[in-house]
Amino acid sequence: MKPAEKLARLKEILAEMGSALIAYSGGTDSSFLAFVASGVLGRRALAVFEYSPVCPPQERDEAKSLAEKLGIRYLIIESDELQNPLFVANTQDRCYYCRQELFHKLKEIAAAEKIDWILDGSNFDDRDDFRPGRRAAAELGVRSPLCEVGLTKDEIRKLSRDLALPTWDKPASPCLASRIPYGTQVTREILNTISEGEKYLRSLGMRELRLRHHGDIARIEVDMEGMALLLDDGVRRQMVNKLKSLGYTYVTLDLAGYRSGSLNEKLLK
Numbered sequence: 001m002k003p004a005e006k007l008a009r010l011k012e013i014l015a016e017m018g019s020a021l022i023a024y025s026g027g028t029d030s031s032f033l034a035f036v037a038s039g040v041l042g043r044r045a046l047a048v049f050e051y052s053p054v055c056p057p058q059e060r061d062e063a064k065s066l067a068e069k070l071g072i073r074y075l076i077i078e079s080d081e082l083q084n085p086l087f088v089a090n091t092q093d094r095c096y097y098c099r100q101e102l103f104h105k106l107k108e109i110a111a112a113e114k115i116d117w118i119l120d121g122s123n124f125d126d127r128d129d130f131r132p133g134r135r136a137a138a139e140l141g142v143r144s145p146l147c148e149v150g151l152t153k154d155e156i157r158k159l160s161r162d163l164a165l166p167t168w169d170k171p172a173s174p175c176l177a178s179r180i181p182y183g184t185q186v187t188r189e190i191l192n193t194i195s196e197g198e199k200y201l202r203s204l205g206m207r208e209l210r211l212r213h214h215g216d217i218a219r220i221e222v223d224m225e226g227m228a229l230l231l232d233d234g235v236r237r238q239m240v241n242k243l244k245s246l247g248y249t250y251v252t253l254d255l256a257g258y259r260s261g262s263l264n265e266k267l268l269k
Contacts, residue, residue: 003155010149011040019044019115021106023142024074026063029153030121031070031167032160033146037119038072046113047074050102053082053191054175056198066167077105081177082188090186092132094177099133103140118142124152171207172260180213181263193246200242204229208258216249221258 001009014020014037022034024047037045047067051060060076067074079101081087086097106118120137122144137144146156160168176191184190190213197211197218206226212219222230230236230253243251254262 001150003151003159006149006151006155007036007159010036010145010151013145013148014040014045017041017117019113020046020117020119021110021113021115022047023102023106023118023120024049024063024067024072025121025173026059026066026167027121027173028160028167028170029123029146029156031063031066031165031170032156032163033119033121034067034072034074035070035163035165038070043073044115045073046109046115047072048106048109049074049076050079050105051076052079053188054098054177054186056173056176056195058199059173070165075109077109079105082186087177088186090177090180090182090184092182094132094182094186096132096136098175098177099136100140103136103142106142107140120144122147123156124150174260178261178263179210184213184215197243197246201226201239204235204239206230210258210262211243212254212263216247218243218248218251219254220252221254221256221262223258227253227255227257 020037020041022030022037022045024030024034026049034045034047049060049063064074064076081098081101084097084101087094103118110118118141120142122134122137123146126134126147157168176194177186179194180186180190194211194213198209201209201211201220206222206229208223209226210221212221220230230239240251
């Protein structure tokens, strides 16, 4: 099917549902889903944003602003995954425990709102990545309609652009814990360091980036434009000084460049 046909089918599925609660992050996929669901279901669609220590602070404000701009009914809830020792242990199933807790909360909200379905923004491409959170979704009956109709990331970006959604080209921004290698405990201190480091790197003009935390080593992944910027001698010195002030002893630039989910590369091998 063409993207427009997939969108038409998505609207049909949402209409059949009658009501839907969307796990909303403010990213490209969930924003697109929330916007379409709002158009089909009106007040019977509710986008719920979860704010926690693993969420970059600016994401909450951006998600709130976007929902208000687009006329999407939304709710912001707070949680703290750091209270769950299974999450803090940072095993390969870390995302499973996070999503399991989130979906339980969403089920409670859905019940109170008399909403029949809980949806997430997983797309068709997500099937090829290591995503333990999808297991939690399957166990708790959470549907992924973007995946059901076969919409890929590129198609969602194109349709979002056609709908004039400002998130059409927004870089992916998974939780801050995704920057920490499996086996390293997730702490508030590390999360704050990563958040502050990435905020600084973005202030230099970079969009696609990750600051991977390896103990006293900061491994920076950026796209080719960002790499050229960081190799400017003045910018490089300033950046190194800033990251060392955050507690890193060594600051490295990953020559393979930015890629989503690089800490899963060992698992996928």
